[in-house]
Amino acid sequence: MATANNNLSEYDKTSIPDASNYRFGIVVSEWNDTITEGLYNGAYNTLIEHGVDESSIKRWDVPGSFELIYGSKKMQEQMVDAVIAIGCVIQGETKHFDFVCEGVTQGIKDLNVINDVPVIFCVLTDNNQQQSIDRSGGIHGNKGTEAAVAAIKMAELRNKS
Numbered sequence: 001m002a003t004a005n006n007n008l009s010e011y012d013k014t015s016i017p018d019a020s021n022y023r024f025g026i027v028v029s030e031w032n033d034t035i036t037e038g039l040y041n042g043a044y045n046t047l048i049e050h051g052v053d054e055s056s057i058k059r060w061d062v063p064g065s066f067e068l069i070y071g072s073k074k075m076q077e078q079m080v081d082a083v084i085a086i087g088c089v090i091q092g093e094t095k096h097f098d099f100v101c102e103g104v105t106q107g108i109k110d111l112n113v114i115n116d117v118p119v120i121f122c123v124l125t126d127n128n129q130q131q132s133i134d135r136s137g138g139i140h141g142n143k144g145t146e147a148a149v150a151a152i153k154m155a156e157l158r159n160k161s
């Protein structure tokens with residue numbers, strides 16, 4: 001289902017495990033920081049809402065989405081139960097968009113395969129800034145909220161497996 005038909009911030013809160021015993025790392029790209037800050041706020045507030053103590057949330061900033069790969073790899077080493085990688089890539093004039101998006105996607109996928117700490121893909125890959133605004137606390141909700149829910153569920157799965 002496309003985001004346009006689905007508010008990312010609407011979910012059954014009773015279906016989410018208690019996250020009070022889990023630690024989370026959040027790596028945030030500085031590119032398009034007004035968007036990434038909105039995504040971070042959505043993710044942070046959702047983790048807090050589900051019992052995570054603020055002292056159990058570690059944040060690192062990286063220059064751009066491509067650096068989310070290395071930043072997330074190092075965050076996996078920080079005794080956390082899940083990592084959330086937050087970025088916003090917006091189409092420009094050249095093919096650079098394609099390579100950044102593909103590189104980050106493959107890099108974060110690889111981290112999930114190679115290491116035993118889940119990394120949640122919270123990277124917007126949008127055609128324009130309005131699409132990013134709409135998905136970081138706008139009319140389509142907040143993908144940061146969606147990512148935090150996924151992080152809690154994956155931390156639980158890792159703990160039980």
Ligand SMILES: Nc1c(NC[C@H](O)[C@H](O)[C@H](O)CO)[nH]c(=O)[nH]c1=O
Nearest residue numbers: 029031063064065066087088089090
């Ligand atoms: N154009 C965007 C970028 N580009 C920068 C790259 O992510 C990277 O930092 C650079 O190539 C150096 O390695 N990054 C974004 O996050 N969003 C963009 O729209």
Ligand SMILES: CC(=O)[C@@H](O)COP(=O)(O)O
Nearest residue numbers: 090091092093094096097
């Ligand atoms: C995703 C990018 O790197 C892109 O926004 C940069 O813009 P441009 O393709 O015009 O150089």
